[in-house]
Amino acid sequence: xxxxEVKNVSKTYVTGKNIETPALSDVNLWIGPGEFTxxxxxxxxxxxxxxxxxxxxDFPTAGAVIYNGRDIAALPPDEQSLFRxxxxxxxxxxxxxxxxxxxxxxxEYIMLxxxxxxxxxxxxxxxxxxxxxxxxxIHRFPNEMSGGQQQRVxxxxxxxxxxxxxxxxxPTANLDSKTALSLITLMDELNQEKKTTFLFAxxxxxxxxxxxxxxxxxxxxxIEPQTEI
Amino acid sequence: MVxxxxxxxxxxxRNKKRSxxxxxxxxxxxxxxxxxxxxxxxxxxxMTENYTSLVTGHIQIHQKGFLQQAKLETNMAGYPALLAKxxxxxxxxxxxxxxxxxxxxxxxxxxxxxxxxxxxxxxxKKLSRLAARIKTGQFLGETTDQDIVIGAALxxxxxxxxxxxxxxxxxxxxxxxxSGAYRVCGLMDTGAEEIDKGVVLITHAAAENLFAxxxxxxxxxxxxxNVKDAKPAALQISEQLPSSFEVLxxxxxxxxxxxxxxxxxxxxxxxVFVVMIVVAIGILNTVLMGVxxxxxxxxxxxxxxxxxxxxxxxxxxxxLFLGLIGCLAGLILGLTLSLYFHHAGIDLTVFTAALNTxxxxxxxxxxxxFSQVVFSLFLVLSTSIIVSIYPAWLAARLxxxxxxxxx
Numbered sequence: 301x302x303x304x305e306v307k308n309v310s311k312t313y314v315t316g317k318n319i320e321t322p323a324l325s326d327v328n329l330w331i332g333p334g335e336f337t338x339x340x341x342x343x344x345x346x347x348x349x350x351x352x353x354x355x356x357x358d359f360p361t362a363g364a365v366i367y368n369g370r371d372i373a374a375l376p377p378d379e380q381s382l383f384r385x386x387x388x389x390x391x392x393x394x395x396x397x398x399x400x401x402x403x404x405x406x407x408e409y410i411m412l413x414x415x416x417x418x419x420x421x422x423x424x425x426x427x428x429x430x431x432x433x434x435x436x437x438i439h440r441f442p443n444e445m446s447g448g449q450q451q452r453v454x455x456x457x458x459x460x461x462x463x464x465x466x467x468x469x470x471p472t473a474n475l476d477s478k479t480a481l482s483l484i485t486l487m488d489e490l491n492q493e494k495k496t497t498f499l500f501a502x503x504x505x506x507x508x509x510x511x512x513x514x515x516x517x518x519x520x521x522x523i524e525p526q527t528e529i
Numbered sequence: 530m531v532x533x534x535x536x537x538x539x540x541x542x543r544n545k546k547r548s549x550x551x552x553x554x555x556x557x558x559x560x561x562x563x564x565x566x567x568x569x570x571x572x573x574x575x576m577t578e579n580y581t582s583l584v585t586g587h588i589q590i591h592q593k594g595f596l597q598q599a600k601l602e603t604n605m606a607g608y609p610a611l612l613a614k615x616x617x618x619x620x621x622x623x624x625x626x627x628x629x630x631x632x633x634x635x636x637x638x639x640x641x642x643x644x645x646x647x648x649x650x651x652x653x654k655k656l657s658r659l660a661a662r663i664k665t666g667q668f669l670g671e672t673t674d675q676d677i678v679i680g681a682a683l684x685x686x687x688x689x690x691x692x693x694x695x696x697x698x699x700x701x702x703x704x705x706x707x708s709g710a711y712r713v714c715g716l717m718d719t720g721a722e723e724i725d726k727g728v729v730l731i732t733h734a735a736a737e738n739l740f741a742x743x744x745x746x747x748x749x750x751x752x753x754x755n756v757k758d759a760k761p762a763a764l765q766i767s768e769q770l771p772s773s774f775e776v777l778x779x780x781x782x783x784x785x786x787x788x789x790x791x792x793x794x795x796x797x798x799x800x801v802f803v804v805m806i807v808v809a810i811g812i813l814n815t816v817l818m819g820v821x822x823x824x825x826x827x828x829x830x831x832x833x834x835x836x837x838x839x840x841x842x843x844x845x846x847x848x849l850f851l852g853l854i855g856c857l858a859g860l861i862l863g864l865t866l867s868l869y870f871h872h873a874g875i876d877l878t879v880f881t882a883a884l885n886t887x888x889x890x891x892x893x894x895x896x897x898x899f900s901q902v903v904f905s906l907f908l909v910l911s912t913s914i915i916v917s918i919y920p921a922w923l924a925a926r927l928x929x930x931x932x933x934x935x936x
């Protein structure tokens with residue numbers, strides 16, 4: 301039983317004077333619960349586009365993304381928003397923390413959207429920040445932290461509300477190799493501890509080694525067979 | 530909600546320069562509104578006070594029909610009893626009798642048509658400022674029934690000076706020729722041409738003799754505690770008098786002045802409208818800039834699952850905060866200016882001639898009207914929130930992925 305399933309998804313960007321640029325072509329994919337899966341491929345292969353469509357941040361030109369029997373790509377914007385809030389956790393390449401909130405408040409944010417009680421929210425956020433090794437940084441603002449620390453806050457934010465699926469788009473791309481390895485190890489540990497499904501895009505072989513399944517993309521198409529580690 | 534308020538507040542603090550521009554726009558707008566309204570209020574109060582204290586009094590009581598046609602026949606016999614009754618009413622500060630008639634005044638060199646007013650010098654001093662406007666000489670005394678006060682401009686036309694004798698001629702109540710010789714005891718300069726060239730004052734006793742009006746008077750002029758209460762006070766007095774009397778607030782006696790004030794207030798709304806447009810554009814500009822600068826941040830918020838309504842409320846809170854701080858600044862600015870000039874006055878000597886036409890002095894003293902301050906606050910604050918709707922709508926309809934990708 302897949303957690304989320306991609307059925308015949310294609311995506312074509314139309315730019316300038318009706319110039320069509322295909323990003324994904326007839327992609328079929330399923331992701332099972334508890335997976336720790338990398339989407340690999342060179343730049344421009346369609347990794348980010350696939351993750352954005354899976355995360356209801358972008359629409360496919362054709363095809364469907366099925367979660368719980370519903371095509372999330374066909375949902376109206378407000379319901380997609382609820383899907384992102386209730387089901388997903390995001391880790392972006394550029395950290396994308398809210399600059400006006402502290403690390404603790406950033407981690408609390410999604411729980412706040414989900415109306416989690418303040419005390420419970422704070423306890424969970426503090427625990428998650430401790431878990432990612434930032435116990436001493438909880439009251440720091442993003443601009444007072446290093447890139448690696450910010451990305452750990454982003455992982456804590458993605459995990460704090462206990463999502464079914466964490467989508468990470470090149471989470472280590474802006475980090476040095478040591479920090480990148482440390483981050484992917486943390487994600488791996490969280491995956492095993494919490495049984496949360498992780499799906500991340502990368503072109504870093506070091507990061508790919510940590511994945512238990514690697515899905516290869518080239519020119520917007522899946523390359524068979526998918527690697528199961 | 531608290532987190533959205535917190536984000537909104539921190540966004541204001543984060544970009545101090547932009548926030549200061551918005552706060553300044555709101556502050557100057559509100560400050561200007563409060564000051565303009567205080568100035569106009571002060572000018573209107575002065576205009577009303579001057580007019581009523583020189584000409585009409587706050588309320589006039591006549592035998593019914595006098596306002597429509599002022600003639601000696603329409604008089605009040607046995608007025609002293611009526612005078613005493615009105616004087617004892619709680620809202621009344623002063624009440625004075627006046628005999629009014631038209632006549633011809635002649636010196637040895639010239640003559641002019643005038644309104645002759647017989648006044649009780651003691652009571653008139655409590656009621657009007659005519660005595661205070663004596664430029665040369667003195668006001669009428671109780672025992673000088675042969676004295677007359679005329680306007681300085683009229684004296685110039687008649688070529689008379691203090692102490693000169695002049696003759697007043699008219700028709701008395703009984704139809705006989707009324708004629709009397711008086712000595713000029715004072716020259717008044719009210720600044721109002723119609724008074725300075727067209728009104729002469731003699732004592733009430735002298736007027737009773739001149740016009741055969743013994744024990745009678747044309748009018749009782751009343752001064753009350755607050756000129757703004759003239760209408761209800763007139764109604765109150767009217768209820769206690771026989772229906773043969775007309776009790777008229779100054780607005781009825783002189784509708785032109787009332788209409789001028791209403792016109793002036795209407796004109797102020799145009800100024801208010803222009804100020805509000807400037808304020809609205811100022812706020813819209815800075816809030817819009819703030820939203821456009823933070824497109825990526827709104828994309829992240831939307832991407833994390835923030836609802837569009839929550840984005841709108843966050844921006845609305847931001848505008849509310851900016852509006853509140855701006856209003857506080859505007860309140861301090863507007864009230865400080867208004868209160869300072871309330872004591873110091875605004876010197877408009879250069880416009881004296883024009884001001885006198887409207888019974889205003891060269892020094893205008895702004896007056897803060899609390900309800901106008903509250904209304905200005907409401908107007909500016911609601912404008913600052915209303916103009917944030919468009920930027921908020923823009924932010925809420927962003928596509929998360931496009932916004933996140935933006936620089």
